[in-house]
Every structure is written in C-alpha cells, then in structure tokens.
Amino acid sequence: xxxxxxxxxxxxxxxxxxxxxxxxxxxxxxxxxxxxxxxxxxxxxxxxxxxxxxxxxxxxxxxxxxxxxxxxxxxxxxxxxxxxxxxxxxxxxxxxxxxxxxxxxxxxxxxxxxxxxxxxxxxxxxxxxxxxxxx
Numbered sequence: 127x128x129x130x131x132x133x134x135x136x137x138x139x140x141x142x143x144x145x146x147x148x149x150x151x152x153x154x155x156x157x158x159x160x161x162x163x164x165x166x167x168x169x170x171x172x173x174x175x176x177x178x179x180x181x182x183x184x185x186x187x188x189x190x191x192x193x194x195x196x197x198x199x200x201x202x203x204x205x206x207x208x209x210x211x212x213x214x215x216x217x218x219x220x221x222x223x224x225x226x227x228x229x230x231x232x233x234x235x236x237x238x239x240x241x242x243x244x245x246x247x248x249x250x251x252x253x254x255x256x257x258x259x260x261x
Contacts, residue, residue, distance in 0.1 A: 211241070
C-alpha cells in the first residue's frame with residue numbers, strides 16, 4: 127500500500143491546517159480558499175487527500191532564530207542603562223540649578239546622592255560582568 131493511501135491522523139490534519147494558516151499569513155491563500163481547504167483538511171481520510179491541499183504551496187521558509195547575539199544585547203542594555211542615568215542626571219542637576227537661582231544662593235548639591243548610588247550600582251554591575259536584570 128502506498129503512503130498516499132494510508133489513513134491520516136488528527137495530528138496530520140492539524141499540521142496541514144497550520145500550514146494553510148501560514149499560507150494565509152504569507153498572502154498565498156485568500157480567506158475563501160483557506161476556508162475550503164481547511165474544511166477539506168479536517169474531512170481528509172488519507173495522506174493523499176491531505177497532500178493535494180498543500181501541493182501548490184511552497185515549503186515553508188525555515189524560521190530565523192529570534193535570539194540575537196548575547197553580547198550585543200548586553201551591550202545595548204548597558205548603553206540604555208547609562209543613557210537613563212545620564213538623562214536623570216540632567217533633570218536632577220537642572221532642578222538643583224533652578225532652585226539655586228530661585229534662592230539666590232548656592233545650595234547643597236543633593237543630586238550627588240541618587241546619581242552616585244545609581245552610578246555605583248551600574249558600575250558594579252558592569253565590572254562584575256552581570257547585566258542588569260539577569261539571574
């Protein structure tokens with residue numbers, strides 16, 4: 127008995143349904159064609175009947191790995207963390223400067239505490255080789 131004549135399983139029908147959905151997502155099938163083929167897929171009894179439903183479709187392209195280079199991701203995270211620190215530093219120093227101007231005297235430079243602590247944590251994280259948020 128040839129493979130085309132063998133009975134298909136529910137998993138086989140489901141795999142064809144997923145392939146048809148991918149063909150719709152790729153723009154290869156319109157919705158009416160998809161609906162008709164999907165009905166036929168779930169009604170199919172043999173491998174041959176299933177094969178006819180995808181015979182005019184190219185094989186799906188292999189999936190591109192979504193995982194980027196780990197070092198590049200860590201470097202980007204490091205830059206983002208320091209950019210956030212720098213932006214906050216500008217805001218805090220500006221607030222300090224405005225309050226100094228408004229009071230008419232040089233006030234205690236309080237931004238050194240939050241910026242110093244945050245900077246020390248970022249520096250320790252960078253020197254320790256650990257990216258922020260990784261476990």
